[in-house]
Amino acid sequence: MKFFSRLSLQGMLIFILAALLLPALALGTLGYFDASAQEDNLAQVRLQVNQINQLINQSVSSPFYLSPRVFEPCDPATLDQINLPANWQIKYQTPHSGRAACEWVYLVDGARTAADGWSDYDRKLTNRIYYQSDGSVLATDEFFTLDESGQLVCVKQRRYETLNVDECYSEAGELISIDPRDNLFSPLPPMLYWFSYR
């Protein structure tokens, strides 16, 4: 108590502000480190997903690539003409829901690694699901996502299931938006002057 009464008025003001902002600063520091850890985690998962994506794009090829032939992914016979590494396998299946007419499930050494969904409308790739080694979903890429009015929202929208994060990629493959919260502003606290009585 003696300390406070010996404190100058300016010192008191600084002390109050420092004391009151200290919890905020502590929370901020913790929050910052937590956010950094999440950011690192996201970067790691993103790298893992990109590696799987790259692996599929490099490993899977077909003789009719760039040929005038119409590509029909939902004909199981098409799979016979796909070139794969020896330890790879593609399993054809029909999904129960969604906008995919059929799915190709990629198995590497027998383990489910990814799955491509082919559009029921134009047979283009509509989504790609990435799996973890335990079989759970790691992330999902949705291609050419449209809003309710038919406007193109993202060329590729990626959702990281475990992190609850969405990413939107441009046609050039650039990350253009991560979080829907970017669009939201913050509500301001109540006005103090409303209740002034002097």
Place this chain on the structure above:
Amino acid sequence: MPSVNKPVEAGQRDLFPAALAVFLTIYLLQTCFVGYFLIDWRHLNSIIFFFGFELIFIGIAFDITESLFALFARPHRTPSLSSLDHYPPVALLMTVCDDCNPARWPALIQNYPNYCVYILDDSQDPHERKLVDRSGYPVVRRSNRLAFKAGNLNHWLKHYGHLYEYFVVLDSDSLIAPDFIQQVVRFAEHPANRSIAIFQSYIHPVDARTIFSRVLGSMAKIRFYIFDRFANRTGLVLSWGHNQLLRMKAIREAGGYCESITPEDTSLSLALSEIGYSIRLVDVTSYDTDPPDILSFLRRITRWAGQTAEVFSQPWRGASLRLKLLLSHHLYTYTIHNVYLGLLIYTAWGFDSRGISPLKLIEFLGSHMQVLWIWTLVLAELSILWLLQLLLRFHLGRLAGISTRDFFEHMLLATALHSFAGLSMDLAVLRAIFGKRMDFVPTNTKITLLKERPAHLTKDIVFWLAASGLILSGMSLRNPLLFFGLNGLWIFFWVASPLTLLLFHRDRFGPGRVI
């Protein structure tokens, strides 16, 4: 032997520790709730908002604490004698500075048998001096106006102070009942009140001749209702400089009024606390006038703001911790509008909601609810906080006898005034911080300097136009969603403040009437 009244609330507890605990609890809860739920520590926008919020939460926590104590605590009752067996000499001082009000002179006649009236005249205007000379009371003048009111009072103390045990300080617009001295000396003479140096009366507004003045003063009842239950019970009372009785012994021990800064009332409160004396609001009613228009109001609020900042130029080591806290809160109230304005401009430009209509926003929230539910939670929490503050104040207003109409009219006026007067207050505070002493101009001075004519409002109007333009352009170009919701309401009040002020000056327009 004088008879002694027992205090109505004998053994009333000091509520300061409890109030401090409630304040800190509310503040920390808000900090943790918003810090945990709302703030995304990866986003700079979010972090800036959090620290802005933290500053605003200080005021909200104080406001709610004050309201809660006013709601649940009992009023403070200072013990007083039921009658006096002797009448210590009392001087009744009316300070005048080009603002004399002859209508108040009859009220200086008191039914107390041992008192003298002095008019301490600092007027420069010869007509004002002549008018004061016709008052029929002894007039004390000095050769200069050094140290303004403090110098004026010290001049009297030096020449006449030794003749009196108490003195009452009145301003030129003060109005007191004939038994004012009688009533207040009963408090001062009570043996339990020896450590109280200043007995401050409740000052109610009187002679409200304009709509502006009437509405501005309409909250006096709630002010005293809260003061009696919060400030008086927690020791957070400063001298208001007039309509009060002062104990001569204490003032002399404090070395009279401090002349190095202009707020003579606040500096005296601090100096008295350094030597163990306190100030108490006592149940005696007196009156003064509120500013009749925006110009007088600006003169008063900028003086208060500047004077508060000026107090911080002195160290006041050894003064009461509570008074230091109170002064810090006062300085806060004169500067917090900058945080609101800064955050509004930042909200208008820092967030991009182009192409999102309110309907789309609802759809957007629906489709991203797993990410955004916490945002809606904070929105709800802040809305509840608004409502809680509003209802608490409204309820207190009802308890204090304030009508619903007066409550909301005052709310509208107070918001417009504080929005519009922001720059003037900032300049006054900055001038004081940079060591410029306030030029003490009484609120009701009759000398209207050229710079105080309506043109004086130019800088406030320009500031209002610039800030409104900045916010509205940001809302139009970047964040149209701001037009909706609570922030939109805030902006509406801010942008509409000149119109609101015109509305409260509607009686000043007409033939021969100029603001």
